Amino acid sequence: MTRALPPRVEATFWLLLTALGYFLLAHLSLHATKGADNIAAIWPPSGYFLALLLLMPARMRIGAFVGMVAASLSANMLGGAPPLTAAAFTLANACEPVVALWVLRRREPAMISFMVPRAVGSFCIAAMAASIVSAAIATLLAGTGVDFFLSWMSTVALGMLIVTPPIIMLSRMIASNAMRNATIAMKVEATAILTGAALLTVASFSQSHFPATFLPCVAVILASYRLGPFGAAAGMLIVAVIAALLTGQGLGPIAAIDGPQKVKIFFLQFYLVTMLSIALPLAALIVVRKRLAKRLEESNRWLLQAEAVAxxxxxxxxxxxxxxxxxxxxxxxxxxxxxxxxxxxxxxxxxxxxxxxxxxxxxxxxxxxxxxxxxxxxxxxxxxxxxxxxxxxxxxxxxxxxxxxxxxxxxxxxxxxxNARILEAARSAAERVANTDMLTGLPNRRQTLAFLEKAFAAARDDGAPLAVAIFDIDHFKRINDSHGHAVGDNVIRRVAQRAKAPLRETDLVGRFGGEEFVCILRGDSALSPEMVAERVRKTIEAEDGVAGNLPRVTVSIGLAVYAAEASVEELLHRADKALYVAKSDGRNRLRMAA
Known part of the structure; x- marks a missing residue:
């Protein structure tokens, strides 16, 4: 709200808020519960000032320090302290927020949150460090002893630990509209719990007949469980204020302790510190547990959704x-x-x-x-x-x-x-198309060469029998010229089908290109390759072309038996030379390679 104000108005606002609040709290503390050396059992101004410094813009802090110094000097001198003592106490109090802010900045660079256990721990460390430094300065300047040091340190530490958290959390709740968005039932419950904490504290500390100091602890724990960190901090503040006021008036079980005043003050402080060390961490852990439970619920829901989708x-x-x-x-x-x-x-x-x-x-x-x-x-x-x-x-x-x-x-x-089955079927079909001659249905040149490479490797490595026969159709150009390419294609198709008939399953005949074919003979066929090749030639020659209105054709064959050639190309070259000889010798015949 204040950030919308002009800079000078905003600076004046924070200065007055600091000065007036600090003065009132200091004055009331000095005139309410007093301990040894006129030191209050709890010093709320320290917590109030630190809360304002954490809430205000950094550029407003210098003016706030001016207001704090003026308020502290006024309250101390009004309470009966000499000017030099009031100045010494003011200097010590002014050092507290400096130390606390420095520690918090080192440990929690981001905005401190009392809903995170680590941040609560950092705040407690900062408050203790600030109270120790402040007590040391006050002790040195005032020239007093250890009792004064311990009393000052515990008083300032409690002021920060008890007052700062509820102010910060309440202001953030108001700024985020959390108070306005809360349901009536939530507001009624919070009011009832905090009112109950106040009543139980009054009942416990207004009499000393029954030792009922445990009742405020129960109320604060309930507030922590139901209202979270704010409930813990607000409950602690209520208990601390009431307990300190009633004890200062000589009422309650602590005031009834048989001992000097400083013992009673230390016991009250120990009581509050013990309760505080339980309430704030407990509230933070409850928040963490609720967040983890919510996150676990979301994770389980997302897991179920992911399982259903996948x-x-x-x-x-x-x-x-x-x-x-x-x-x-x-x-x-x-x-x-x-x-x-x-x-x-x-x-x-x-x-x-x-x-x-x-x-x-x-x-x-x-x-x-x-x-x-x-x-x-x-x-x-x-x-x-x-x-x-x-x-x-x-x-x-x-x-x-x-x-x-x-x-x-x-x-x-x-x-x-x-999908894998369909893909495999498609792949197999594509592979068959890629390896099959579309005109004859025989393996094409690529597939024939791949088959020959494997057979050649077996012959070279294991001594498996191998022979290659190359044949083509005699005078095929004349057939195309006389009868047309359609008839020529039918002739090639018929020769391919007839060439397969005499071969074994271990053999292969493929179309090498045009009217040229290759037979690869293995096993028993390769042991008598001339007989097999001759059967191929005679089968094609004996075909009755008239039945299909196709001209009668013959083939010439060149045959080469594997003889430790260095490559497939050399074996094919030998068979091709034998084919050339067969054509030269008159066609329609078989010739063996030399």
Missing amino acids: LVGHWRVDLVRRTIQWSDQSYRIHGLEPGAGMTVEGSLACYLEDDRVRVRHVLKQSIASGAPFEFQGRIQRADGDVRHAKSHGSIEMDRNGVAVGIFGTIQDVTETVE
């Missing part, structure tokens, strides 16, 4: 109790209603018999070795539909290395398997 479930087998737990998605994958009873044997029975044996074997091996596992099998759903499911997971071991559980995931991969 068709992935998870499961766990307890090897000690022989029980199994399934996630909701695991039930859906099996076609079952989530939450239905399931046993280890029942889950395995969902797999088809052939896959069930393999799954058992994989899990047994994984349990024995402790290694992760992965398997895929077919499950039969409750509706009879068969689905492909893939699981992988790990073995849980105890401290002695004994397997105590199995954790795994299960995914419906039916669509993936089906």
Whole structure:
């Protein structure tokens, strides 16, 4: 709100807010509960000033310090302190926020939050460091002893620890509209709890017949649990103010202690510090627990959504109790209603018999070795539909290395398997197209050479028999010129079909290009290659072309038997030279390579 004001107005606002508030709190503290050396049991001005410094813009802090110094001098002198003593005490009090801010800046660079345990710890460290420095300065300047040092340190530390947190949290709640957005039920509950804390504190510290100092502790813990850090801080402030005022008036169990005044003050401070050390961390831990619970709830919800989208479930087998737990998605994958009873044997029975044996074997091996596992099998759903499911997971071991559980995931991969099958079929079809001569249906040049390379390697490495026959159609150009290319294509197609007839399954005939073909003879065929090649020639020659309105044709064949050639090209070259000889000798004949 103040940031919208002009700079001078804003500076004046913070100066007056600091000066007036500090003066009133200091004056009331000095005239209410007094301890040894006229030091109040709690020094709220220190906490009030530190809270304002944390809330105001950094550029306004110099003016705030001016207001604090003026207020402190006035309150101390009005309380009866000599001017020099008042100046010494003011200097000591002015050093407190400087030290506290320095420690907080080093430990918590961002804005301090009392809902984070680490930040609460940092604030406590800063308050203690500031109170020690302040007490040391006051003791040196005032020339007093250890008792004064301890009294000042505890008084200032309590002022910061008790007053600063509720002021900061309340101002932030107002700035963020949290107070306005709170429901009536929440406001009523908060008011009732804090009022109850005040009443219990009054009841405990207004009499000394019954030792009931534990009742305010119960109220503060309840406030911490129901209202969070603000409830803890506000409850502590209420308890501290009431307890200090009543004790200062000589009422309550602490005032009834048989001992000097400083002992009573120290006991009251110890009581408040003990309660504070429980309330603030407890409230922060409750906030953390609630945040973790909310985050866990969100994570579980996102996990369920992710499993549903990805068709992935998870499961766990307890090897000690022989029980199994399934996630909701695991039930859906099996076609079952989530939450239905399931046993280890029942889950395995969902797999088809052939896959069930393999799954058992994989899990047994994984349990024995402790290694992760992965398997895929077919499950039969409750509706009879068969689905492909893939699981992988790990073995849980105890401290002695004994397997105590199995954790795994299960995914419906039916669509993936089906897509893979379709893709493989398409790949095979594409490969067949890529390796097949479209006119004849025989292997094309690339596939024929690949087949020959393998046969050549076997002949070279293992001594397997191998022979190659190259043949082409005699006077094919004349057929194209006389009858047309369509008839020529039909002739090539007919020759290809006839050439396959005399060959064994281990052999191959492929179209090398145009009217040229290659026969690759292996095994028994390669042991008598001339006989096989001659059968090919005679089969083509004997074809009755009239039946298909096709001209009768013959072929010339060049044959080469593997003779330790260095390459496939050399073997083909020998067969090609033999073909040239067959043509030169009149065609329609077979010739062996030299």
